[in-house]
Amino acid sequence: MSETSFRCGTLAVIGRPNVGKSTLTNRLVGAKVSITSKKAQTTRHRIHGILTTDACQYIFVDTPGFQTAHRNALNRIMNRSVTQALADVDVVLFVIEAGRWGPGEKEILRLLPSDRKVLLVINKIDRLADKSRLLPFIDSVSREYDFAEIIPLSAEKGHGTAELLATAGKYLPESPPFFDADDITDRSERFLAAELLREKLFRNLGEELPYGLTVEIEKFEEEGALRRIYAAIVVDREGYKAIVIGKGGERLKRISSDARADMERLFGGKVWLETWVKVKGGWADDERALKSLGYE
């Protein structure tokens, strides 16, 4: 085959919670497909963000944050899905923060399949007060594992991300594209609507709702360019219901209207969004309930 053959393949984005995996995926794909938040642990699903250039189609798998601190059913499922995601991708992008290499990173090294190319992405280089520390840091992490490449960048500022794409593309197999060039994600709008609403909830509720909250889209109807979305916000304690709703319903109203604005931008049309709060006890500890909510 000639050097100009098209390449297409999958890339898993892994790393400790909060290192910037979602920010990076969004930056690379150029659209908001994966939610971000200052709170750790907001990504619970595998999400494929897809980028198609003249030479390559990159299919990104944004895995959940690797969790070691809380060992409930939800985290067992999340760690399992990290391992599953790694088993069937072409390239692993292991994201760390500039200047930080700790036990969490070492633990992730143990998950890495030995037959996969692993590119180490050093994110948040904009945060390094002393830039001269970068080279010694690269040198020290390069001794931790046989990384195919080490790429320093800032996902938030967009510095170095073009270089990452060019480098990662070289490791994808020669193949025609799997998806239409216009696809930004293979997730349904229904799923994306739930993600956008969940992001607003996380942002507005702060520390009050650690894991006991999720979103179920009960109905998703399309009438021409209008989408009617009926979303239940599921909490695991009665007490949380009032917190989500807020005084006089103000908080839920603000959350819903922010989520609706994002949905309209992403879907490119009017959205009518109805939200309400439902109590389902102990769901984070019940694998069966999790499966019924779409986590596998």
Ligand SMILES: Nc1nc2c(ncn2[C@@H]2O[C@H](COP(=O)(O)OP(=O)(O)OP(=O)(O)O)[C@@H](O)[C@H]2O)c(=O)[nH]1
């Ligand atoms: N300064 C700086 N902040 C960044 C950069 N990339 C991400 N962040 C911030 O880091 C925080 C976490 O980013 P996320 O993208 O949500 O991290 P994540 O790894 O997907 O987190 P989980 O979903 O919890 O696994 C957010 O506040 C981002 O704005 C960067 O390049 N520079």
